Amino acid sequence: MVAHGIKDKVAVIGCDATKYGELWDKSKEDLLFEATQGAIKDAGITKDEIDAAWLGVYYFFTGVSGTTLEDSLRLGGKPITRVENYCASGMDAFRNACFGVASGAYDVAMACGVEKLMDEGGRGLPGTTVMGHPVLPRPSAPAMFCLLATRSFHEYGWNKEDLARVAVKNHENGYYHPKAHFRMKITLEQALNAPMIADPLGRFDCCAMSDGSAALILTRPELAESYAHADDYILVKSNSLSVHTAYPWYDTNFDFISAPATVDAAKMAYKEAGIINPRKEIDLAEVHDCFTITELLNCQDLQFCERGKAAEELKNGTFNWDGETAVNPSGGLKSFGHPIGSTGCRMVQEVAKQLQGRAEGRQVPDAKIGLAHNLGGAYAVCSVTILGQRD
Amino acid sequence: MIGIKSYGAYLPKYLMPRELIAKAWDFPAVPGTKAIASVDEDSLTMAVEAGLDCLSGIDPKSIDGLYFASTTQVYTEKDSASFIATVLDMREDIITIDFTDSLKAGTTAFVRAMDTIKANKDISSILIIASDTREAEPATMYEFGYADGAAAFLIAEEENLPIVIDDYYSISANVTGPWKRAKEDNFIRTFESKMDNQIYIQSITRVMSEIMKRNNLNPEDIDVAAYYYNNPRTHGRISKRMKFNQGVAQNGLFFQVGDLGTPMSFMLLISAMKRPKEEAKVILAGFGDGADSILMHVQDRRALRELSKNHMGMAGHQKSMKTLQNYNVYIESKRLLTKDRYVRKSSAVTMWRDTPTVYKMYGNRCKSCGTVQYPTIFRACIVCRADDQMELVKLALKGKIFTYTLDHLVGGSYLATPVPRCVIDLDGGGRVLLNMTEIENPEDNVKIGMEVELTFRKEHEGADFKNYYWKCRPIRGRF
Numbered sequence: 001m002v003a004h005g006i007k008d009k010v011a012v013i014g015c016d017a018t019k020y021g022e023l024w025d026k027s028k029e030d031l032l033f034e035a036t037q038g039a040i041k042d043a044g045i046t047k048d049e050i051d052a053a054w055l056g057v058y059y060f061f062t063g064v065s066g067t068t069l070e071d072s073l074r075l076g077g078k079p080i081t082r083v084e085n086y087c088a089s090g091m092d093a094f095r096n097a098c099f100g101v102a103s104g105a106y107d108v109a110m111a112c113g114v115e116k117l118m119d120e121g122g123r124g125l126p127g128t129t130v131m132g133h134p135v136l137p138r139p140s141a142p143a144m145f146c147l148l149a150t151r152s153f154h155e156y157g158w159n160k161e162d163l164a165r166v167a168v169k170n171h172e173n174g175y176y177h178p179k180a181h182f183r184m185k186i187t188l189e190q191a192l193n194a195p196m197i198a199d200p201l202g203r204f205d206c207c208a209m210s211d212g213s214a215a216l217i218l219t220r221p222e223l224a225e226s227y228a229h230a231d232d233y234i235l236v237k238s239n240s241l242s243v244h245t246a247y248p249w250y251d252t253n254f255d256f257i258s259a260p261a262t263v264d265a266a267k268m269a270y271k272e273a274g275i276i277n278p279r280k281e282i283d284l285a286e287v288h289d290c291f292t293i294t295e296l297l298n299c300q301d302l303q304f305c306e307r308g309k310a311a312e313e314l315k316n317g318t319f320n321w322d323g324e325t326a327v328n329p330s331g332g333l334k335s336f337g338h339p340i341g342s343t344g345c346r347m348v349q350e351v352a353k354q355l356q357g358r359a360e361g362r363q364v365p366d367a368k369i370g371l372a373h374n375l376g377g378a379y380a381v382c383s384v385t386i387l388g389q390r391d
Numbered sequence: 392m393i394g395i396k397s398y399g400a401y402l403p404k405y406l407m408p409r410e411l412i413a414k415a416w417d418f419p420a421v422p423g424t425k426a427i428a429s430v431d432e433d434s435l436t437m438a439v440e441a442g443l444d445c446l447s448g449i450d451p452k453s454i455d456g457l458y459f460a461s462t463t464q465v466y467t468e469k470d471s472a473s474f475i476a477t478v479l480d481m482r483e484d485i486i487t488i489d490f491t492d493s494l495k496a497g498t499t500a501f502v503r504a505m506d507t508i509k510a511n512k513d514i515s516s517i518l519i520i521a522s523d524t525r526e527a528e529p530a531t532m533y534e535f536g537y538a539d540g541a542a543a544f545l546i547a548e549e550e551n552l553p554i555v556i557d558d559y560y561s562i563s564a565n566v567t568g569p570w571k572r573a574k575e576d577n578f579i580r581t582f583e584s585k586m587d588n589q590i591y592i593q594s595i596t597r598v599m600s601e602i603m604k605r606n607n608l609n610p611e612d613i614d615v616a617a618y619y620y621n622n623p624r625t626h627g628r629i630s631k632r633m634k635f636n637q638g639v640a641q642n643g644l645f646f647q648v649g650d651l652g653t654p655m656s657f658m659l660l661i662s663a664m665k666r667p668k669e670e671a672k673v674i675l676a677g678f679g680d681g682a683d684s685i686l687m688h689v690q691d692r693r694a695l696r697e698l699s700k701n702h703m704g705m706a707g708h709q710k711s712m713k714t715l716q717n718y719n720v721y722i723e724s725k726r727l728l729t730k731d732r733y734v735r736k737s738s739a740v741t742m743w744r745d746t747p748t749v750y751k752m753y754g755n756r757c758k759s760c761g762t763v764q765y766p767t768i769f770r771a772c773i774v775c776r777a778d779d780q781m782e783l784v785k786l787a788l789k790g791k792i793f794t795y796t797l798d799h800l801v802g803g804s805y806l807a808t809p810v811p812r813c814v815i816d817l818d819g820g821g822r823v824l825l826n827m828t829e830i831e832n833p834e835d836n837v838k839i840g841m842e843v844e845l846t847f848r849k850e851h852e853g854a855d856f857k858n859y860y861w862k863c864r865p866i867r868g869r870f
Binding site for chain 2: 124132133134135136137139140142143146147148149150151156195196197198199201203245247249250251252253254346
């Protein structure tokens with residue numbers, strides 16, 4: 001049997017996200033309630049119309065099982081599944097919800113995600129204190145991605161300034177987004193002079209610890225006509241997931257200048273969506289800029305530019321909000337922070353709103369096709385979603 | 392014939408100038424330096440280093456036992472010898488014993504190893520390792536002396552040994568001092584050090600005189616005397632009283648590296664073995680609630696010279712030692728400051744199950760594609776994805792950096808940062824990710840392509856036991 005995929009079989013009919021930030025006064029229940037109620041309102045439905053839900057959560061201290069959503073929203077006994085897949089947890093929740101409606105098993109499904117990092121304290125992601133092998137090294141997230149930076153500098157001749165330009169661009173975009181954690185523009189000098197986190201990544205090369213939640217309501221296109229966004233619902237063109245080893249440092253062939261998970265997920269997503277020239281066809285992309293080096297490598301792995309050319313293209317404005325391929329017009333993880341389980345859903349809803357012409361931050365002109373990309377763990381898990389306007 | 396087949400030593404990377412101690416406490420200046428272990432070292436990890444040096448060119452599986460001597464063993468219940476033997480990849484059907492609680496534990500282990508070999512036809516070689524990290528109470532005179540190091544001898548019964556053991560002699564004497572109570576004391580205590588010193592001089596001269604008498608040797612017959620000492624002045628008095636010729640009594644250690652504890656006499660002997668005389672008569676003596684003396688002679692000068700070429704010994708380590716600029720590093724190394732410590736999760740079950748890969752640094756070779764890979768946990772090949780095609784292979788303890796980061800976000804620690812985390816391609820195959828230890832100015836000194844050695848270190852105390860693993864370090868020259 002030939003797999004059919006989900007192209008044009010799923011419609012986004014409502015979406016929303018909370019304000020992102022250090023939300024000391026909000027619980028995960030508050031955040032999930034606000035994001036899901038926002039999406040429900042956007043879709044013009046009641047919560048009782050939701051048949052099933054998938055919830056992205058990474059850390060067990062944020063919440064385990066479907067009950068995390070049930071106790072926030074009270075769907076009253078509906079099927080809810082918690083999805084965890086590193087930093088792609090949110091986008092994988094979206095992927096599962098897509099399958100839920102595309103298969104015909106459900107008419108209306110919800111994808112949402114949440115993470116409450118601030119309740120654990122703000123000094124970096126909890127790692128080896130809570131999980132992993134007793135002694136095999138498990139570097140901090142900045143250190144993991146720094147292994148890519150060091151090798152990319154060596155192979156491509158990039159430097160700290162090339163990385164800093166990513167931060168400057170994304171903070172420039174985030175300045176205009178009301179829901180961003182950081183709404184500030186920064187200078188190249190500020191970025192370059194920031195304290196070191198994992199050399200060569202300084203503070204502005206790293207995304208922040210933040211709290212936040214996002215949610216989307218999905219149905220099939222034929223049903224979408226009867227909801228609030230009948231005229232401007234968004235079609236899912238493809239969604240892909242690629243999982244590679246969590247321990248790339250044990251792979252003797254791993255080159256540390258590319259994430260094979262992104263390369264594979266991009267190929268799958270482009271094939272299903274029928275995209276031949278990503279640079280030309282993708283109008284905007286929300287890509288996983290957990291660290292500045294990640295964004296540069298993402299642009300290459302997603303085929304927005306040639307290998308080794310990302311820094312130059314960025315400098316030339318290719319990835320500006322009004323450039324050839326707008327990359328992170330929302331401000332990205334650099335501006336929003338990265339409440340892990342929520343990020344994938346936030347990106348997808350951001351792209352949907354751009355395509356609907358109602359971006360909350362900078363609106364990319366004439367955006368017709370958009371892409372969202374999550375990369376998690378040690379560049380191990382990648383999810384790519386491509387959205388388009390309704391016919 | 393039973394004798395010394397090989398030797399090895401370990402001196403930690405850093406030397407503490409006594410001047411810094413004097414400055415810290417406003418004491419009159421004292422000359423010289425002492426060796427101090429890094430914060431991730433203890434008697435067990437240093438024993439592994441000395442063992443690796445001793446076994447350079449020797450199959451660890453060929454050895455029938457391991458005797459470990461220390462007054463600073465890391466556990467009081469749970470022996471160190473079997474742990475060290477595991478890390479050194481020795482066989483399981485061997486005899487392992489810890490000799491503890493006395494500074495003469497090293498020489499005692501030495502003579503007991505000889506007895507064991509004599510008494511058992513199935514046991515023909517035993518590795519003895521003495522290692523100590525004795526801590527002196529800060530702001531006392533002992534702080535100038537107590538130092539850290541390890542030394543090892545491979546005792547074997549075979550022909551053509553470089554050094555042959557002729558005789559040994561011991562006495563036992565109960566002396567109150569120095570001591571350390573098991574529960575009550577953080578540091579070694581003394582009551583009347585002048586009396587302790589007198590008893591020490593009496594004991595050590597008595598065992599050396601007695602063994603010479605038993606073997607009809609006069610003081611001028613002795614070529615090398617390596618006896619424990621913790622004070623250069625007393626050392627000279629003993630030499631004088633023994634009527635040894637000039638240069639016979641080995642005294643080159645205390646000034647530079649301090650009082651090493653149980654490995655002290657071993658290290659003195661090792662440092663004297665570079666230019667041995669033909670048929671040289673050697674006395675090794677240890678002290679601590681009694682004393683041991685061992686009489687040996689050089690049988691094969693050429694073999695001994697070969698040993699000095701293929702082992703780091705003492706000199707090989709001294710070349711790469713660095714002098715500390717700052718007393719605070721010593722405070723942290725010895726954990727003299729009470730701080731909240733970062734605790735990583737651990738599991739005694741996982742650590743036991745992963746023994747081959749975590750402690751012995753074994754990897755897998757995929758029989759399908761030939762790729763050598765680490766760790767041995769995964770059953771499908773990381774390169775060709777073949778299922779269950781793995782065979783165990785021993786990985787090299789040396790390699791080159793492929794990529795790295797200098798991590799400032801190391802759990803709980805803001806002193807020894809940044810920590811280089813290095814992806815290393817091991818010589819002969821296998822790729823690992825290891826933290827780097829003992830690197831100065833990593834921003835300038837860590838590079839892609841840099842050669843590194845693997846070193847066994849203490850990682851953390853998650854689950855309330857000692858979690859050890861390998862780190863990498865700049866090359867110190869291990870063979």
